[in-house]
Amino acid sequence: MTLQPNPDALNPSAHDRSRAATLVCATYAELGIRSALGRSTAFLxxxxxxxxxxxxxxxxxxxxxxxxxxxxxxxxxxxxxxxxLRERHYSLALGNYAGLDERSRPLLTMLDVIKIDISQYDDAMLNDLAGPLTKLPLKLLGAATK
Incomplete structure (x- = not known):
């Protein structure tokens, strides 16, 4: 007998994802995320x-x-x-930034951090990506995903 994965487990419904989000947030709130993080900030x-x-x-x-x-x-x-979320003082970041495009442009005024995968670009390309952002009030975060 061959066991087949439950297709619902591989593709959870929006309701299941919402319940999971609620559980994650409640767990963080109950355990005290601040005591776990100290002065650090979690990127979620x-x-x-x-x-x-x-x-x-x-x-x-x-x-x-x-x-x-x-x-x-x-x-x-x-x-x-x-x-x-910004009005409620939450910080927003955009990961996998690949330049100004339809995905990033509408969010620029609401972002606090833009993450760039530095392992994907050489120095000249990184300058091209980061250059237009340097005048904006946000932080650039270089991360390698190797």
């Missing part, structure tokens, strides 16, 4: 479902940075959600 990758889940607001705004995991341009509701 969030996809669209997690971003729109109100449970993320259980996390302390001074202890987390929500790293947006976006594959395409943000729609109006996602941009509104980012504005709301």
């Amino acid at each position: 990758p969030v996809d669209l479902d997690f971003l729109h889940d109100n449970a993320i607001e259980a996390l302390p705004s001074d202890a987390v940075v929500f790293e947006l995991v976006l594959d395409a341009a943000s729609d109006g509701s996602t941009l509104d959600r980012c504005r709301t």
Whole structure:
């Protein structure tokens, strides 16, 4: 007999993802994320479902940075959600930055951090990527994903 994976386990529904987000946030809140982090800040990758889940607001705004995991341009509701989180003093980061495009441009005024995978670019390309961002009030974070 061959065991087959449960397709629902491989592709959780939006409801299951929302429950998981709620559980993660409640666990962090109950255990005391500040005691675990000390003075450090946690970068927490969030996809669209997690971003729109109100449970993320259980996390302390001074202890987390929500790293947006976006594959395409943000729609109006996602941009509104980012504005709301910013108004509530949450920090936002954009990972896998590859230059000004339809994915990054609408978010630029709401971001605190842009992450660039430095293992993907040579020095000249990194200068081209980072150059236009240096006049903006945000931090650049170089990370290698090797």
